[in-house]
Amino acid sequence: MSEKLDLLAKVEREILRFDQLMLDISSSFLVETLAPRVHIIKPKPAHRPQTAQRRDVRLTLMAIVHGVEVAGLAVLLELLEGLKAGQIPLEVPLGVALGNLPATQKGVRFVDRDLNRSFGREAVESSEDRRADELEKLLGRSDLMIDFHQVRLQIDRPFWIFPYSKKGYHFARAVAPEVSLITHWGRGFSQEGQCSDEWLNHNGGIGVTMELGQNGFDPAQITLGFGVVKKALAVVTGAHFGHPESPSTTARAPLYTWGEIIAYPPTGGPVLDAGWHNFKMATAGGRLGTFNGQDVCASVSGPVLFPKYPDQPTNGVYGNTAPAAELIRILKVIDESDLPAEK
Numbered sequence: 001m002s003e004k005l006d007l008l009a010k011v012e013r014e015i016l017r018f019d020q021l022m023l024d025i026s027s028s029f030l031v032e033t034l035a036p037r038v039h040i041i042k043p044k045p046a047h048r049p050q051t052a053q054r055r056d057v058r059l060t061l062m063a064i065v066h067g068v069e070v071a072g073l074a075v076l077l078e079l080l081e082g083l084k085a086g087q088i089p090l091e092v093p094l095g096v097a098l099g100n101l102p103a104t105q106k107g108v109r110f111v112d113r114d115l116n117r118s119f120g121r122e123a124v125e126s127s128e129d130r131r132a133d134e135l136e137k138l139l140g141r142s143d144l145m146i147d148f149h150q151v152r153l154q155i156d157r158p159f160w161i162f163p164y165s166k167k168g169y170h171f172a173r174a175v176a177p178e179v180s181l182i183t184h185w186g187r188g189f190s191q192e193g194q195c196s197d198e199w200l201n202h203n204g205g206i207g208v209t210m211e212l213g214q215n216g217f218d219p220a221q222i223t224l225g226f227g228v229v230k231k232a233l234a235v236v237t238g239a240h241f242g243h244p245e246s247p248s249t250t251a252r253a254p255l256y257t258w259g260e261i262i263a264y265p266p267t268g269g270p271v272l273d274a275g276w277h278n279f280k281m282a283t284a285g286g287r288l289g290t291f292n293g294q295d296v297c298a299s300v301s302g303p304v305l306f307p308k309y310p311d312q313p314t315n316g317v318y319g320n321t322a323p324a325a326e327l328i329r330i331l332k333v334i335d336e337s338d339l340p341a342e343k
């Protein structure tokens with residue numbers, strides 16, 4: 001329990017540091033605040049005369065859309081420290097936003113409903129619905145967005161994950177080609193509410209999500225995320241001024257899409273065998289677990305993702321238990337020729 005209290009105390013300090021840094025950098029940059037902890041940072045003097053251009057933010061960086069996924073908060077703090085010290089050049093308008101602050105302060109994934117299923121909803125029933133409306137003000141002005149997340153279970157690598165768009169794919173490959181990339185397409189609009197990247201893709205911009213690793217303030221993940229931020233800024237700045245970066249020569253990490261999604265059966269007690277973790281390999285025909293005494297087997301071979309164990313909270317490290325919609329996913333490796341032709 002004290003571990004949780006230590007984490008919550010650190011989270012409080014880091015949120016205050018975020019606010020202080022935003023104040024500090026306002027002497028060197030123009031800061032426009034759209035909502036609490038939703039800001040646009042612009043070079044001073046403005047790189048061009050202010051226009052009524054609606055989509056005026058070249059890149060937006062979001063963190064803690066899920067309350068327990070705190071590494072992204074630390075990444076944004078590194079960025080603000082770098083801006084304050086003059087170590088990071090900023091030549092284009094940049095959006096920064098902290099997602100679900102009440103959830104982060106409570107140490108839970110969300111308070112009333114998943115913020116990352118709350119974009120684009122008509123209903124305003126929860127604090128997350130209201131927060132999504134505030135974040136949409138920034139996303140609606142953003143060309144590109146990276147949303148930093150983390151996963152609940154053990155994982156040995158970071159990965160990109162986002163609904164496929166050609167621009168999003170090329171952006172992610174330009175920014176961090178060495179990071180595995182999972183993309184997917186063809187699933188219809190969900191009435192339940194959209195993810196941040198999905199919403200932006202439907203509203204004139206391009207969104208991508210990076211999962212940095214397992215939940216927590218992990219220094220290696222923070223270093224990785226900060227590297228991604230610096231590279232992303234360089235990529236969008238180059239594109240803005242008509243000097244696109246030459247294609248990276250770094251070897252590209254594998255590209256995946258869903259091979260199989262095994263739904264959580266509505267009744268009975270499915271039990272995954274012990275030991276499944278993100279990116280552990282499953283084999284076609286191999287057993288994943290059991291359901292009512294029957295084996296549950298993989299129909300394809302590939303690394304698994306998001307295994308759900310019924311005896312664990314499905315919804316954050318510390319609480320918010322909710323029934324899982326699915327048991328496990330299996331990835332399949334594809335190559336660029338398998339991606340949709342134009343999107």
Ligand SMILES: [Zn+2]
Nearest residue numbers: 066069149150
């Ligand atoms: Zn997340």
